[in-house]
Amino acid sequence: MASLDIHLFPCLSDNYGVLIHDAENNVTASIDAPEASAVKKALAEKGWTLTHILTTHYHADHTDGNMELKGETGCIIVGPKNEADRVPGIDVQVGDGDSYEFGAFTAKVFDTPGHTAGHITYWFPQANVAFAGDTLFTLGCGRLFEGTAETMWTSLSKIKALPPETVIYSGHEYTQSNAGFALTVEPGNAALQARAKEISDMRSRGEPTVPTTLVRELETNPFLRPDSPEIQTNLGMEGRELWEVFGEVRRRKDNA
């Protein structure tokens, strides 16, 4: 069984770049391309040659490196069908239900709109990992720039339905502020209290809080927990639709 090597590195002010590598098949993908220079440095450190870019959404902090990297390596750029016209250099358009073969691995693609209208998530079931871009963050979720709360809740529900042990990579290090906000909506969640402390310790040591696992997010991420009685009570929204409760959590974070 081939193994998928994964290398995470910080770039820009608070983005993460990620390289994935299948040594047996000699393929390397950059998950998004926030900054060409940082991606090239990471490739050189690992001794890997770029063959693909897997784009989650068109925002500049996820695609600014596309053309430079493609020009230098001839890599194939895969990206979201529903916003393909906004992804520089896109070669292969993928959307909900599509599979993309990467070396020995299959990426299953989900449409996860809300942050942008065409945002996609890549799930590699054989490697037990998903790349969620700016849809789900550690203890947070993306801002609703191009979708309603109902749209984003549907997207997050697809991620929620993945196997709980799935390892989830996201595009940014926002976790410290997310943890502070999460405690304001669900202060009685003991797992969240413990995790907030752990996150403070990790950040003070300069450690990334990405990746996370789905099971930890299910236990502590308020954006995945609109069914929590404590959250519903704190928001005065007992018994309301889950997407409505989610939407109120998102609104409060926007105004926090």
Ligand code: ZN
């Ligand atoms: Zn974004």
Ligand code: FE
């Ligand atoms: Fe971003």
